[in-house]
Amino acid sequence: MNQPITIIGIGEIAAVLARAFLRNEYPIFPVTRNMDIAVAVNEVPEPLMVVVAVAEKDYPLVMESIPDPWRDRLVLIQNELLPDKWEVYRIENPTILSVWFEKKKGIDTNSILPTPMYGPHAKVIAESLEGIDVPCKVMASADDMLLELVQKNVYVFTINIAGLFLDEGTTTSSLWENHQELALKVANDVIDLQEAITGQTLSGEQLLEGMVKGFKGDPHHICKGRSAPGRLTRAIQLADEKGLEIRYVRDLGQQFE
Known part of the structure; x- marks a missing residue:
């Protein structure tokens, strides 16, 4: 029997x-909100991997409570991931996914783009997801994966922040076709912010091309999700921490108050 996977x-x-892993014959050990992780680790002390699949707001508390036997087995899938988000918890070499598929109640899984991943468990995860027709790509290096994380951040922050200032229900295709100037101004500020956080010089042209691929991959995606106001606030807070101007996004923030 394959080693179990904790989610x-x-x-x-x-x-x-979970469905992908089960289809690939990996037993699943779920840890729910009401379970004590310190107790759960006694049930499965040596899983193949531990997937942290909680909401972004719950991520810090969960990461602080990861027991030692699980720390070198982590798989992280949250939006807004960058290395500082796991290094602050002294986690080394986790497996990272930049998730480009969606699943909502009553709707089949929708893949916008192939989901990139990197790390010790990337091969098993890709094999499992592709077994249920979710396209994936395993990255060759940590640097390549970092670019994928930044790419997703540019996409998510741009559509969410821009969506706050457009009609309810505005889609990514409408954003790009009818409000391209807004999208580009927000995206350029987000790219500046990502450069400051990562300490990397990034190709704005490449990131904008990737963002447009995301728009085309799911043209009916609604820009403004529930997390949009929080993302605008976080972008400004992060810019404050880095001493970064991002003037356009700051101006939008003042309008939103």
Whole structure:
């Protein structure tokens, strides 16, 4: 029998991963919100991997409570991931996914783009997801994966922040076709912010091309999700921490108050 896989969280993305792993003959040990992780580790002290599939707001508390036997087995899938988000917890060499598929109640899994991943468990995860028709790509290096994380951040921050200032229900295709100037100004500020956080010089042209691929991959995606106001606030807070101007996004923030 294959080693079990622990999944912390039981949301829609966790459900897709669980189905993929089960289809690939890996037993699943779920850790739900009401379970004590310190107790759960005694049940499965040596899983193949531990997937942290909780919401972004729950991520810090969960990461602080990861027991020692699980620390070198982590798989992280949250939006807004960058190395500082795991290094602050002294986690080394986790497996990272930049999730480009969606699953909502009553709707089949929707893949916008192939989901990139990197790390010790990337091969098993890709094999499992592709077994349920979710396209993936395993990256060759940590640097390549960092670019993928930044790419997803540019996409998510741009559509969410821009969506706050457009009609309810505005889609990514409408954003790009009818409000391209807004999208580009927000995206350029987000790219500046990503450069400051990562300490890397990034290709703005490449990131904008990737963002447009995301728009085309799911043209009916609604720009403004529930997390949009929080993302605008976080972008400004992060810019404050880095001493970064991002004037356009700051101006939008003042309008939103």
